[in-house]
Amino acid sequence: MKILITGGHLSPALTVIDKLRQKFPEIEIVFVGRKYPLEGERTFSLEYKEIFRRKIKFVNLNTGRLTRTFSPRLWASFLKIPFGFFSSFFIILKERPSLILSFGGYLALPVAIWGFVFGVPIFTHEQTAKPGLANRVIGYLAKKIFISFQEARNSFPKEKVILSGNPIRESIFFPKKKPFEIKYQSFPLVYVTGGSLGSHSINLHIEKILSDLLRTTVVVHQTGETTTFKDFERLTRIRDHLPKELQKRYFVFKHFFEDELGYVYSLADLVVSRAGANTFFELIALKKPAILVPLPWSAGQEQLIHAKIFAQAGCGEIFFQDESSDKLLVLIEKMIANIQHYERNFKNLSSLCRPNATEKIIDEILSSIKPAS
Numbered sequence: 001m002k003i004l005i006t007g008g009h010l011s012p013a014l015t016v017i018d019k020l021r022q023k024f025p026e027i028e029i030v031f032v033g034r035k036y037p038l039e040g041e042r043t044f045s046l047e048y049k050e051i052f053r054r055k056i057k058f059v060n061l062n063t064g065r066l067t068r069t070f071s072p073r074l075w076a077s078f079l080k081i082p083f084g085f086f087s088s089f090f091i092i093l094k095e096r097p098s099l100i101l102s103f104g105g106y107l108a109l110p111v112a113i114w115g116f117v118f119g120v121p122i123f124t125h126e127q128t129a130k131p132g133l134a135n136r137v138i139g140y141l142a143k144k145i146f147i148s149f150q151e152a153r154n155s156f157p158k159e160k161v162i163l164s165g166n167p168i169r170e171s172i173f174f175p176k177k178k179p180f181e182i183k184y185q186s187f188p189l190v191y192v193t194g195g196s197l198g199s200h201s202i203n204l205h206i207e208k209i210l211s212d213l214l215r216t217t218v219v220v221h222q223t224g225e226t227t228t229f230k231d232f233e234r235l236t237r238i239r240d241h242l243p244k245e246l247q248k249r250y251f252v253f254k255h256f257f258e259d260e261l262g263y264v265y266s267l268a269d270l271v272v273s274r275a276g277a278n279t280f281f282e283l284i285a286l287k288k289p290a291i292l293v294p295l296p297w298s299a300g301q302e303q304l305i306h307a308k309i310f311a312q313a314g315c316g317e318i319f320f321q322d323e324s325s326d327k328l329l330v331l332i333e334k335m336i337a338n339i340q341h342y343e344r345n346f347k348n349l350s351s352l353c354r355p356n357a358t359e360k361i362i363d364e365i366l367s368s369i370k371p372a373s
Helices: 010-023 046-053 073-079 081-095 108-117 133-141 150-155 200-214 231-240 258-267 277-286 299-312 325-337 339-352 357-367
Strands: 002-006 028-033 057-060 099-102 122-126 144-147 161-163 189-193 218-222 250-253 270-273 290-292 316-318
Touching: 002 010, 002 081, 002 108, 010 028, 010 046, 010 277, 010 357, 028 046, 028 081, 046 057, 073 081, 081 108, 099 108, 099 357, 108 122, 108 133, 122 133, 122 357, 144 150, 144 357, 150 161, 189 200, 189 258, 200 218, 200 231, 200 270, 200 325, 231 250, 270 277, 270 325, 277 290, 277 299, 277 339, 290 299, 290 325, 299 316, 316 325, 325 339
Parallel strands: 002 028, 002 099, 028 057, 099 122, 122 144, 144 161, 189 218, 189 270, 218 250, 270 290, 290 316
Antiparallel strands: none
16 A cells, blocks of 8 residues: 655644554555755755655655745746646656545645546645635545644535544654753743744844843744745854853754654743644643744634634733734743743643544544555
8 A cells, every 4th residue: 555645734744654654564655745945945845854764755746836925936936836737647647646645735736636536535634723725625625634623624525524633743742862952951941933944034033132032041943944044044143142151042953853852842931933733733732831923924814813722722922923022022021930820721722632633544544445455
């Protein structure tokens, strides 16, 4: 049996891949994704690095998408959509998978369409409370649709929907590899992350308040590694010019591999992050208070929805990226001073966490198709 996995949400995809390989080592897995994180970049994407580390076949798909913000790259991206459909045809023809498991997004759409044409069973997982257009289309082609939020049910044919929850990486619960050593354990630790690509906006805010922040905290900062903004390089130079004592309390990285995240999370008292679904569920599972910075142009304002659920439960605060950096500093100081209050409120979100999501997805997809002859 061969399973083709694709889509834009890496964390749940890797979680399912790891569990599949653990329980069914005989199953062949192929991953279709982006070798490079953004148009014009030549640094490898985190998904490519993670799949390569697992010695799984990676097939690069170069396709375009429609975006909600105008930029000079918009037309170039739009013109690549037909190329993506053309490439996906040959990927399905060559790989001939037994089934396709999609984790949503523009990249998964042409793969799912050609899979449907070739009669390959399609399954999709929706991480967010407000599904985007690509996954809503894939839902009509799929045999079953797994959702993380009850609210997402209304966006799909209801007879296909299964409330599975969101697969959570086991690695976040167990410190494995230490990418750095902390010597200032008396200081609260703030973990800043913009996801695998990083967030230029969050990086700029942290840059403006960094000296003040480091006087009372340790900061672990995951910047991403896109060459467009060169945030990692700039922030590394800024660190090197800080007073020696502050340098020792600022750890800046392009990204963390999966086996490093458990250590980072175990040390973090507070997280500053985007409000994507995977981060949302990981924070709940770990009971980590957070300041969530919703991506303004996320599909259907999904990140704002996640951030509001989190904040209204009393587990964190919302910071909008067009607000002043000083306000972010005030929010961080406020939350650090009242961190136990936020931690106690995670009982309000416990019903959203479904610990068997990964197993449920695997059991459903394997029971829905005939075994390979």
